[in-house]
Amino acid sequence: MKKINVAVAGLGRIGKIHLKNLCRNFSDVQVVAVMDLLDESKTIADQFNIPVFVKDFDQLLAVPELDAVVICSPTDTHADYVVKAANAGKQIFCEKPLDLSLDRVKQVLETVKGAGVKLMLGFNRRFDPEFKKIRQLVLDDAVGDVQIVKITSRDPGPPPVSYVKVSGGMFLDMTIHDFDMARYISGKAVKEVYAKGAVMVDPEIGKVGDVDTAIITLTFEDGSMAVIDNCRKAVYGYDQRLEVFGSKGMAQAENNFPNNHKLYTKDGISGDLPLNFFLERYDASYNQEMAEFIDALVSGGEVPVDGNDGLLSIAIGLAAKKSMVENRPVTLTEIL
Ligand SMILES: NC(=O)c1ccc[n+]([C@@H]2O[C@H](COP(=O)([O-])OP(=O)(O)OC[C@H]3O[C@@H](n4cnc5c(N)ncnc54)[C@H](O)[C@@H]3O)[C@@H](O)[C@H]2O)c1
Numbered sequence: 001m002k003k004i005n006v007a008v009a010g011l012g013r014i015g016k017i018h019l020k021n022l023c024r025n026f027s028d029v030q031v032v033a034v035m036d037l038l039d040e041s042k043t044i045a046d047q048f049n050i051p052v053f054v055k056d057f058d059q060l061l062a063v064p065e066l067d068a069v070v071i072c073s074p075t076d077t078h079a080d081y082v083v084k085a086a087n088a089g090k091q092i093f094c095e096k097p098l099d100l101s102l103d104r105v106k107q108v109l110e111t112v113k114g115a116g117v118k119l120m121l122g123f124n125r126r127f128d129p130e131f132k133k134i135r136q137l138v139l140d141d142a143v144g145d146v147q148i149v150k151i152t153s154r155d156p157g158p159p160p161v162s163y164v165k166v167s168g169g170m171f172l173d174m175t176i177h178d179f180d181m182a183r184y185i186s187g188k189a190v191k192e193v194y195a196k197g198a199v200m201v202d203p204e205i206g207k208v209g210d211v212d213t214a215i216i217t218l219t220f221e222d223g224s225m226a227v228i229d230n231c232r233k234a235v236y237g238y239d240q241r242l243e244v245f246g247s248k249g250m251a252q253a254e255n256n257f258p259n260n261h262k263l264y265t266k267d268g269i270s271g272d273l274p275l276n277f278f279l280e281r282y283d284a285s286y287n288q289e290m291a292e293f294i295d296a297l298v299s300g301g302e303v304p305v306d307g308n309d310g311l312l313s314i315a316i317g318l319a320a321k322k323s324m325v326e327n328r329p330v331t332l333t334e335i336l
Contacts, residue, residue, distance in 0.1 A: 003028055003030040003065075004067045004068060006029055006030065006067065006068045007031070007034065008031060008033075008034045008070045009034075009060060009070070010035070010037075010072035010095075011034060011072070011073075012072065014072045014286075015036070015317075016044060018286065019034065020048070021286060021290050022070070022290060025304075032053065032134055033050065033063040033066070034060075035055065035057060035059070036055065037055055047143070049093075051236060061085060061090065063075065067091060068090055068092065069081070069093070070093045071085070075099075075100070078098050079096070080105075082108050082119065085117070086117050089117060091118045094121060095312065095314065096313070097172055097173075098307070102314055102336070118257055120296070120304070121306065122287050125287040126285075126289070126305060128285040130242075134242055135184060136240070137251045138244055141248070143245070143248055144247030145246050145248075146187075146188070147225075147245055148243075149182050149185055149186050149244050150244075151226065151227070151229070152239055153228065153240055154238070155232050156276055156277055159232075161202075161205065169210045170212065170230065174212065175228060175230050175317065176313045178230065179312075185242065188220035188222065191221045192330065192332070193216065193217070193218055193219075193316055193323050193331075194216070194220040195214060195217075195320040195321070197214040197324045211324070212233065214228075215229055215230075224252065236311040237276050238274055240255060240256075256274060257275065267296075289304075298301075319332055
């Protein structure tokens, strides 16, 4: 069988993960080229025996017989690269978010549609084994009618202020995953967003106009709700928990730990801290999302997370920003 020829753009934290998975775990994939702006990234290409390393996206697209691109470059490059790849007829996997402007996202999605190529967004948490199980329990009606979704999502530490400045703010950079999870887990459309935010961790984050701590309430179309609790710093590590409460019961996913042993003494019970950050905690999910992208390319079927999912997560993020600034609930119809 002919292999799928894939190229990866951007070899930073997330690009390296996708490159490793594509090279090691899929027999029907061949990574034929990679791209990054930094000279030192060539060593990563060499490490994985990638024959072509370029510093320009047009050159990457010009690689002969290229089928698909995996875009892992910084957020402000996503829209341009997706448009170029779509116009070149390539299948596309793009990291979140697609862009920080809803108008731009709409234009990009039009181009993708016109080109007739697939576009999958990197909302990896949908592919986490624990969260997938919770979604299945909801689909199986094990918790009954969903009334409340609770998402706790706290990072072990804040990113540098230089990153915060260009990230689009916490809602579009970090909470965007939780917005997507609230939609995915409930299977419902969000109608209204009410967000409160504060600077509790790093005053420098406040100085560049962002928050580091927030509570966001989402109201779904049927009146049921989700509450998301975010902080850029949890001293005990990466805190990623999920709960769905419904008419028949409750389903819960706890944190993942490096091991399960505990020490019980007269002073109390102790164990290891949760897996420290996203590269470890969501390792399995990154592989599974790529597996499902490749499956869609092989079978010609639909990708499991599409451009519209990307658009809605950004719309909810923008509604959250507006809600916090104006201190009132904001409906999605005000944004879309
Ligand atoms: N799904 C997730 O869990 C997840 C996690 C982290 C990051 N992300 C997203 O992935 C993207 C990259 O984040 P990161 O943390 O890997 O960043 P990073 O800073 O670690 O890496 C970015 C890489 O892109 C390269 N680069 C810079 N400009 C480029 C350009 N114009 N073209 C190609 N490459 C370029 C940089 O040299 C660097 O190697 C961001 O959009 C981020 O939101 C997603």
